[in-house]
Amino acid sequence: MTRRGTIAGIARHAFPKAPMEVIDQVDITVEGGVHGDFRGTVKPGGRGRRQVTLIERGDWDAAMAEVGHNIAWQERRANLLVDGLDLPQVPGTLLRIGDVILEITRQTDPCERMEMLATGLTAALSVDWRGGVCTRVKAGGDIAVGDEIGIEEP
Known part of the structure; x- marks a missing residue:
């Protein structure tokens, strides 16, 4: 498993069903997650x-190849696009991006x-996290x- 990769994209949405805003940098906090993203607030x-x-x-x-489409990554509605790192499928694993530490809690269902974007996309994204x-x-x-992203070693 590759232990280091890079952040290839950052996106957020201000309220449910809002369009995704792609940005180059952002502040992440313990209280609010990605600044300006409604999902991050505990x-x-x-x-x-x-x-x-x-x-x-x-x-x-x-997933795009499987459904025969070329849809922009942010339409997945994820906050961070990671390049070159196999994200661990183990809850409790820590990821580090500079000073930021994120704890994996579960897979994103x-x-x-996703099915409205492309027929079969839900199934394509359900395989192997x-x-x-x-x-x-x-x-x-x-x-x-x-920025570099890596797995925090215990």
Whole structure:
């Protein structure tokens, strides 16, 4: 498994069903996840298991090939596009991007919106965690496209 990769894209949406805004850099906080993204805020009594979502470029490309489309990655509605790193499929694994530490909580299940983008996309993203991972923010900081992402060794 590759232990290091790069952040190839950053996206956020301000409210449910809002269009995704692609940005070059962003602040990530323990309280709010990706600044400006409505999903990152930990709700009262919540556990924040879906503060920041990540998807591998290779997995998105494979899903696109499977359904015969070329849809922009941000339409997956993930926050971070990762290039060159196999995201671990193990809840509790820590990822580091500079000062930011993210804890993998679960896989990101594809929603019904994926099927509206392309017939068969939900199934294509359901295989082997191809839809990405959900994370909880353990330490915040600023990140930018091009930053290195790696697996935190225990």
